[in-house]
Amino acid sequence: MPTYEKILLKNMETPGYTGDLAAYERAGGYQAVRKVLAESTPEQVVDVVKRSGLRGRGGAGFPTGTKWGFIPKDPSVPKYLCVNADESEPGTFKDRQLIERDPHQMIEGTLIAAYAIGAKVAYIYLRGEFALGARVLERALNEARAKGYIGKNVFGSGRDIEVWLHRGAGAYICGEETALLESIEGKRGLPRAKPPFPAINGLYQQPTVINNVETLANLPHILTRGPEWYAAIGTAKSPGMRIFSVSGHVKRPGNYEVPLGIPLRELIDEHAGGVRDGHRIKAIIPGGASAAFFTPEHLDVTLDFESIAQAGSMLGSGGVTVMDETTCMVWAAYNLMGFFHHESCGKCTPCREGSVWLYRILGRIEHGEGRPEDLDQLVRLCGNIAGKTVCAFGDAEVAPILSTLKHFRHEYEAHIQQKRCPMHPNVLAMAAH
Amino acid sequence: MNMAQPVSHALSDSAKARITDLFPRYPDKRSVTLAALRVAQEEQGYVGEQAMADIAVLLELTPVQVYETATFYTLFALEPVGTYVIQVCRTLSCALVGADPLIRHLEQKLGIGVGGTTADGMFTLKNVECLAGCGAGPMMQINDEYYEYLTREKIDRILDDLRREGKSSLASGPFLIPLETA
Numbered sequence: 001m002p003t004y005e006k007i008l009l010k011n012m013e014t015p016g017y018t019g020d021l022a023a024y025e026r027a028g029g030y031q032a033v034r035k036v037l038a039e040s041t042p043e044q045v046v047d048v049v050k051r052s053g054l055r056g057r058g059g060a061g062f063p064t065g066t067k068w069g070f071i072p073k074d075p076s077v078p079k080y081l082c083v084n085a086d087e088s089e090p091g092t093f094k095d096r097q098l099i100e101r102d103p104h105q106m107i108e109g110t111l112i113a114a115y116a117i118g119a120k121v122a123y124i125y126l127r128g129e130f131a132l133g134a135r136v137l138e139r140a141l142n143e144a145r146a147k148g149y150i151g152k153n154v155f156g157s158g159r160d161i162e163v164w165l166h167r168g169a170g171a172y173i174c175g176e177e178t179a180l181l182e183s184i185e186g187k188r189g190l191p192r193a194k195p196p197f198p199a200i201n202g203l204y205q206q207p208t209v210i211n212n213v214e215t216l217a218n219l220p221h222i223l224t225r226g227p228e229w230y231a232a233i234g235t236a237k238s239p240g241m242r243i244f245s246v247s248g249h250v251k252r253p254g255n256y257e258v259p260l261g262i263p264l265r266e267l268i269d270e271h272a273g274g275v276r277d278g279h280r281i282k283a284i285i286p287g288g289a290s291a292a293f294f295t296p297e298h299l300d301v302t303l304d305f306e307s308i309a310q311a312g313s314m315l316g317s318g319g320v321t322v323m324d325e326t327t328c329m330v331w332a333a334y335n336l337m338g339f340f341h342h343e344s345c346g347k348c349t350p351c352r353e354g355s356v357w358l359y360r361i362l363g364r365i366e367h368g369e370g371r372p373e374d375l376d377q378l379v380r381l382c383g384n385i386a387g388k389t390v391c392a393f394g395d396a397e398v399a400p401i402l403s404t405l406k407h408f409r410h411e412y413e414a415h416i417q418q419k420r421c422p423m424h425p426n427v428l429a430m431a432a433h
Numbered sequence: 434m435n436m437a438q439p440v441s442h443a444l445s446d447s448a449k450a451r452i453t454d455l456f457p458r459y460p461d462k463r464s465v466t467l468a469a470l471r472v473a474q475e476e477q478g479y480v481g482e483q484a485m486a487d488i489a490v491l492l493e494l495t496p497v498q499v500y501e502t503a504t505f506y507t508l509f510a511l512e513p514v515g516t517y518v519i520q521v522c523r524t525l526s527c528a529l530v531g532a533d534p535l536i537r538h539l540e541q542k543l544g545i546g547v548g549g550t551t552a553d554g555m556f557t558l559k560n561v562e563c564l565a566g567c568g569a570g571p572m573m574q575i576n577d578e579y580y581e582y583l584t585r586e587k588i589d590r591i592l593d594d595l596r597r598e599g600k601s602s603l604a605s606g607p608f609l610i611p612l613e614t615a
Contacts, residue, residue, distance in 0.1 A: 013609075087565050088562075088563060089563070090525055090562070090563035091525065091526050092565065093567050093608070093610075096566075097608045097609055097610070100608045101607050101608065101609055127565070128467075128506070129561075129564050132605070132607065132608075164458045166467075166468075167467065167468065168467065169467050169470065169471065169506035169507070169508040169509060170506050170509075171505060171506050183467065184464055185461065185464055186461070186465065186492070186502060187463070187466075187501075187502055188505035189505060204461060245567065246568065247526040247567035247570065248529045248530070248567075249530075253567070253568035253569070255568070255609075289524075319567070321529070323529060327529065335523075335528050336524070336525055339525075339563065342562055
């Protein structure tokens with residue numbers, strides 16, 4: 001199996017590593033931010049991150065340094081940094097591990113980012129269910145505060161950077177960056193129309209950057225080892241390491257840190273141990289539930305933003321779900337539609353109403369009550385949702401349906417013709433919400 | 434319907450203090466809404482009308498501003514629930530490795546359906562969407578703890594532990610998978 005130097009997972013995979021502040025510092029932690037505060041201007045930090053080519057790890061893959069560059073320079077304007085730790089994309093479990101096992105790595109990245117954009121306050125928006133993560137982060141923040149790394153005059157730099165934990169309360173949509181802002185403001189998590197973009201008008205109407213946990217965890221390493229080092233890993237347009245969460249029908253599900261650009265086949269077969277014995281791969285979701293399904297024909301696609309997009313899906317959150325030949329594709333699409341139906345925030349009519357109908361139609365097909373005209377109806381409905389909503393949720397919810405219809409249309413037709421699920425003849429009704 | 438209305442309690446002074454302690458973290462008190470609802474739920478087991486009214490006073494909001502936020506988020510129970518709220522992940526990755534039969538097992542074991550609470554008020558059973566435990570599924574959350582790599586036998590032991598001792602040593606610790614890399 002090809003092996004790569006671990007960057008983000010290095011500390012936590014070292015036997016005996018506890019993740020507390022002393023352990024993090026013994027491993028070289030907090031040196032990067034210390035140096036940055038003493039020797040670099042915020043503009044220089046932005047420049048380094050731009051040159052590294054780092055792209056956001058939350059899903060959209062937007063260049064991090066460019067995002068920071070949109071923040072106005074006026075020092076009299078309050079600015080905010082929000083850490084998106086609302087990890088909720090089905091199939092994704094990397095940020096949870098980064099938080100629970102090495103919280104200071106992310107906190108150091110948070111301090112660097114806050115300095116770069118001139119934010120005096122950062123909020124870590126942690127998904128509500130992560131109670132253990134909340135305990136770990138609170139402890140880590142208190143350790144850092146006691147040392148003078150957070151709060152007034154951090155590291156004796158004369159700068160104030162506060163970092164507060166803000167816990168969510170169970171709503172997938174709050175991972176969408178403007179819904180996250182609404183949620184921090186104490187409101188329902190409804191995405192805002194853009195523009196204005198958060199860089200101009202974000203939290204409390206002030207310039208705001210929202211960065212993902214994994215994105216921030218990269219920063220100490222980029223600042224320590226230099227942008228050229230980072231840019232040389234991965235591909236030219238998708239540089240760096242990426243943590244892929246692999247789940248489903250593989251022998252060794254887990255989080256694997258590999259350079260961007262390795263083939264999907266290598267990730268599944270070499271790192272995750274391959275599909276379970278005696279079975280063969282039928283479908284793969286390469287980037288979380290919002291990404292279109294792939295088939296075994298796509299196993300040689302490389303895992304970088306451009307190649308995955310060109311092949312018709314998206315790298316997204318890095319959540320890779322593998323399904324073998326025992327999996328009914330209608331059932332899988334129905335399962336995910338249950339998720340999207342439950343999580344639609346209700347703001348935009350096409351998504352709020354459309355998700356109900358998609359869920360119902362898929363349900364009746366799976367349960368043997370589908371009608372011949374249902375497949376065209378599904379496609380029409382999807383066309384009335386994608387691109388017609390305030391946020392990307394609309395595009396996400398149709399991806400599993402359109403891609404399974406494209407690659408596995410015969411399975412849908414078989415359900416309708418046979419008036420049952422051919423693969424799960426005794427399918428249990430997926431629990432209603 | 435002739436159901437007894439839950440008694441709605443006022444927030445205690447200590448709960449109010451926990452809430453007001455958070456004010457300095459934000460430029461706007463309304464930002465404390467989620468944390469305040471969480472405090473109320475921790476103290477009373479659910480978020481009742483009186484607690485929301487008390488939060489509104491503290492945060493200088495109208496009661497409906499608190500209520501509309503509370504109803505958006507699935508972690509807030511607006512009615513009393515069991516001592517232990519069992520939330521089993523039903524989303525794809527867990528479903529692929531057998532979440533559904535385990536949900537049926539829990540229903541049989543507890544004698545309730547999904548959404549129900551046992552007669553002794555001990556357990557409430559719910560389905561939830563992805564909890565970011567996908568590689569360690571099937572999995573569930575009970576109150577603040579995650580339980581992963583579930584089997585029927587493991588579930589039985591967890592429920593027995595909770596009944597007997599109020600906690601279970603089978604709860605997940607800090608996440609790291611695959612485990613052999615640790």
